[in-house]
Amino acid sequence: MSSKAPRFPPERPSDVPGPNAYSVPSPPRAKAPTMAVASHAPRRIDVTATQLPLAARNVNVAAALPAKGAAADKEREKLERRLEKAQKALQERDEELVESRREVEDMAVELRLAAQKRTKLEASLAKASGAPKLAALQTSLQTLEELHTRAKADAAAQIEAARRDAEEERKQRELAQREAADAVRTGARLSSELDGLRKEMQDLERKKVASAEHRLHAAMSERDAALQREQAACAELQSAEQQLDAALASAEEEHEELEQVVQRAALLSRAGCELGERLRASQLGAASLQLLNSVYRHENQLLRVRLEAASAECSEWHGRQAVWQQERETLAAQLNDAHAELATALPLDVATFEPAVEPRAPAQLDGLAEVLRAAAESRADLLADEVAALRHTQVEQREEATTLRLAISASTAEQERLASAAAERAVALERANREALRAVNAELQIAELQNAAAEVQREKSLLKxxxxxxxxxxxxxxxxxERWSDEVEELSAALTRATAYEEAYGKLSVQHTHLLSRFDDAASEAAELASLNATLAGHDNGAQRILYVDRLRVDRDEARHEALALRLELDAAQQAQTELARKLECFTSIDMPLHERPRTKVTRVRRLQRPLGATMPTPALRDEQSAPAAQPVAAAKRTPPPPQPTHSTPAPRRAAAASTRLPARRTPIKVAPLRPAHHRSLGGGATGSDWLDEPEPLQVRPVTPGRAALGLSAEGEMTLDELRGR
Structure with a gap:
């Protein structure tokens, strides 16, 4: 776009921008660089900072220029940086040149003063050589030369004597240094030996303490183990005594049971004697004999029963005796040291406990108890011996602990002795340090003498x-x-080369200014075009505003139509879902008892009245009957919206709306669902109706006299057969 005069009046757009209007952002303004220019003075250099004639960069050039302009900006920035570096170098060189010229001026002033003094001395010398006092001056000069020669010889002799003295002092100092170094090395060696002895003493003490602690811990652990073994042995002895007491108690109980069996056998023998007497007395008659025989048989049976009971008791006693024997064997196995004695004392003959063969079983049990007591006493004696041995070992451990304490005391004495030796070595080290300090003082004195000799030499070489x-x-x-003149020439050459860059920079600045002006013109023209576009878009034109509002209304009507269609489809789906749920609940309620049926839900399904003897209609017949009544309602619900103007709606938008719009469903409408009058208030609507919007007309057929004679009204309940037929 050329930078000509604007084609539109410079009016700002309205406060409400159009769809294509935009605001031009103000780019940041960059600060113009400064450049130091040196004015070539004859002797002194005056440095002044001047502002380059550059345009203010108030717009971001990268926003308006192409890639070539961006590359030019980068190159310009690079040149600016190089130019700034060159300016800084020029400033530094100018400052150095000023300082060097000032020093040269000072040197020139000194040279002029020296030349003036020289001319004055030459004039005075010429005046003196022409005077009559020349011979006297010459004689005095010779005298001064002789005195100077003598003074020089005396000074040389003094210097030689001082040199010899310094050499002797140096030798003494070196000797003292060697002695001090030997003393320091000796002290270091002694300190290292002392540190080694300290470490060895600490290690020895640590090892002794560790070994003593280890032996003490071992002795304590052995003593604890012995005490634990003693406690375990005591516990085993107590458990053995308890088991022995339990075995003796069980043996006494079995002995009592055996005595009861013996008493029962004695009673049986007495009964046999009485039976014999009765048999002798039964010889009086056959009838009495038969009676006695029957009594005898009965008593024999009783005797057999008693004998069987006695044998069972004996077998039970034998089983208990075996259990007791097993317990005794386990007890003998637990007692380790008394196993052999108990094994020899425990063999018992089971037949000795039979009441008929050996009646002295209690005495043998007493003997066995005595044997067990003797074994327990022997075991107690062994445990007492072990306790005595443990006490003896404890005494030995105490003696060992005493020995360890003595060893620890000896180690502490050794440590004290080593500490005293370390103190002695520290005293020796301190003595060596004092000697080293004396040597250092001697070195300082020698250094003072050397400084005095150096002062003489310094005064001698002062004029030179x-x-x-x-x-x-x-x-x-x-x-x-010379060097500064060379640098000035180099800097002047660099400045000459920099003038070309400065000219290029000036040209770039001019181009940049032109580009900024063109950018401002383009921005203003874009703003005017945006305002014109907004005006033409319909904000100020009446006809276009009407078309725009009409298009908005059409879009709104289409959206409403789509929302209404979706709402109708949603209502139909919800109604179908509700109907299916009701039917499902009705069919599930058939299997329930009459007093538990949900009558309010079953009776919500209405039906058409028909004659009493008529058969149930088929589903196809019901659809044919319900179709004429459903057509007005369905037609009312599927009434399309009024036609919309299509001249302002684009074809792609209408196609998208048609593609996103769902097809209308033809939902079946019930013809005339019947429901009882007392359940009508429980419906879905505010008036008790099943429908949300408008009530449907009911088509009621006339009721036959046979139906009314049965006591059923026009809105009666359905029977089980009718429900199954539907």
Whole structure:
């Protein structure tokens, strides 16, 4: 776009921007760089900071220029950085040149003063040589030369004597240094030996303490183990005594049972004797004999029963005796040391406990108890011996602990002795340090003497040094002047080369200014075009505003139509779901008892009245009957919206709306669902109706006299057969 005059009046757009209007952001303004320019003075250099004639960069160039402009900006920034570096270098070189020229001026002033002094001395010398006092001056000069020669010889002799003294002092100092170094090495060796002895003593003490602690812990652990073994043995002895007491108690109980069996056998023998007497007395008659025989048989049976009971008791006693024997064997196995004695004392004959063969079983049990007591006493004696041995070992451990304490005391004494030796070595080290300090003091005295000799040499070479310094300053000043002149030439050449860059930078600045002006013109023209576009878009044109509002209304009507269709479909789906749920509950309620049926839910399904003898209609017939009544309602619900203007709606939008719009469903409508009057208030609507919006007309057929004669009204309940038929 050319930078011509604007084609539109410079009016700002309205407060409400159009769809294509935008605001131009103000780019940041960059600060113009400064450049140091040196004015070439004849002798001194004046440095002044001047502002380059550059345009203010108030717009971001990268936003308006292409890639070539961005590359030019980068190159310009690079040149600016290089130019700034060159300016800084020029400033530094100018400052150094100013300082060097000032030093050269100072040197020139000194040279002029020296030349004036020289001319004055030459004039005075010429005046003196022409005067009559020349011979006197010459004689005085000779005298001064002789005195100077003598003074020089005396000074040389003194210097030689001082040198010899310094050499002797140096030798003495070196000897003292060697002695001090030997003392330091000896002290270091003694300190290292002392540290080694300390470490060895600490290690020895640590080892002794560790070994003593280890032996003490071992003795304590052995003593604890012995005490635990003693406690375990005591516990085993107590458990053995308890088991022995239990075995004796069980043996006494079995002995009592055996005595009861013996008493029963004695009673049986007495009964046999009485039976014999009765048999002798039964010889009086056959009838009495038969009676006695029957009594005898009965008593024999009783006797057999008693004998069987006695044998069972004996077998039970034998089983208990075996259990007791097993317990005794386990007890003998637990007693380790008394196993052999108990094994020899425990063999018992089971037949000795039979009441008919050996009646002295209690006496044998007493003997066995005595044997067990003797074994327990022997075991107690063994345990007592073990306790005595443990006490003896405890005494030995105490003696060992005493020995360890003595060893620890000996180690502490050894440690004290080593500490005393370390103190003695520390005293020796301190003595060596004092000797080293004396040697250092001697070195300081020698250094003072050397300083005095150096003062004499310094005073002697003072004039030579001053003359050499003046000559070196003059030569250095000349070298600096030459070097600075070379640098000035190099900087002037660099400045000459930089002028080309400055000219290029000026050209770039001019181009940048033109580009900024063109960018401002383009921004203003874009703003005007945006305002014109907003005006043409319909904000100010009446006809276009009407079309725009009409298009918005059409879009709104289409959206409402789609929302209404979706709402109708949702209502139909919800109604179908509710109907299916009701039917499911009705069919599930058939198997329930009459007093538990949900009558309010079953009777919500209405039906058409038909004659009493008529058969149930088929599903196809019901659909044919319900179709004429359902057509008005369905037509009312599927009434399309009014036609919308299509001249402002684009074809793609209408196609998208048609693709997203769901097809209308043809939901079946019930013809005339019947429901009782007392359940009508429980419906879904506010008036008790099943429908949400408008009530449907009922088509009621006339009731036959046979139906009314049975006591059923027009809105009666369904029977089980009718429900199954539907």
């Amino acid at each position: 040094d001053a003359n050499k310094a003046l000559l070196s300053k003059i030569s250095n000043a000349r070298a600096k002047e």
